[in-house]
Amino acid sequence: MGHGTRAELLGHLAEAVGAVTATHPTRVAIDGPPAAGKTTLADELAVTLRAQGRDVIRATIDHFLFPRAQRYPRGEYSAEGCYFDTHDYDSLNRILLDPLGPNGDRSFQHAAYDHTTDTAMSPPVGTARADAVLLFDGVFLMRPELVERWDLRVFVSVALERTVDRAVIRARQVSSQADVERRWRERYIPAQQLYFATVRPADHADIIVHNDEPERPAWDDRCAGRCHG
Numbered sequence: 001m002g003h004g005t006r007a008e009l010l011g012h013l014a015e016a017v018g019a020v021t022a023t024h025p026t027r028v029a030i031d032g033p034p035a036a037g038k039t040t041l042a043d044e045l046a047v048t049l050r051a052q053g054r055d056v057i058r059a060t061i062d063h064f065l066f067p068r069a070q071r072y073p074r075g076e077y078s079a080e081g082c083y084f085d086t087h088d089y090d091s092l093n094r095i096l097l098d099p100l101g102p103n104g105d106r107s108f109q110h111a112a113y114d115h116t117t118d119t120a121m122s123p124p125v126g127t128a129r130a131d132a133v134l135l136f137d138g139v140f141l142m143r144p145e146l147v148e149r150w151d152l153r154v155f156v157s158v159a160l161e162r163t164v165d166r167a168v169i170r171a172r173q174v175s176s177q178a179d180v181e182r183r184w185r186e187r188y189i190p191a192q193q194l195y196f197a198t199v200r201p202a203d204h205a206d207i208i209v210h211n212d213e214p215e216r217p218a219w220d221d222r223c224a225g226r227c228h229g
Helices: 005-017 038-051 079-084 087-098 160-171 177-199
Strands: 026-031 056-060 135-140 150-155 205-211 218-221
Touching: 005 150, 005 160, 005 205, 005 218, 026 038, 038 056, 038 135, 038 150, 079 177, 087 135, 160 177
Parallel strands: 026 135, 026 150, 056 135, 150 205
Antiparallel strands: 205 218
């Protein structure tokens, strides 16, 4: 297991991205529970890679949700609903992951849904360079619908109980602490436990980042030259 500073972690991840051999853009999954620190890590890694001259595409699972009216057939606090009814994997594969893959034409859209307005999006079609990097953060990225489409798989691990504390801090301007805690304990954490039990996402990861203390991270590198380019 490696451990060190935040900068050392980012350097290690950048090296892992650079080691992927592919004739198409490198598609990097940054998976993990809500409030694990995935978005921050992906944003920081994007800065590091761009400083090295890489063309980086940033995208997130939050832009591939079903409309709100379709997301809660099992109830607003349902863990099964969170896992089964939330994300539009067909659109994600069709407009982003497959076009950037080995049989794609590199013409992509980075989003299909605006979660702030609960409306469909159709951003302009971009054309990725063959040596571009897609940094994609989100929950449940090792599911069978997606797992084989990644060229590098990163799992951000954090104690689930700690995510509740982080969520309360993050959302206190828009939601009550009681509502945030209920949503986490009834919906998000049980959904992650379902995911862990059925998919075992860490087993699919090339690198596991232990992010309980973000400024003193640790990481397990399971890639060892076998990354999925």
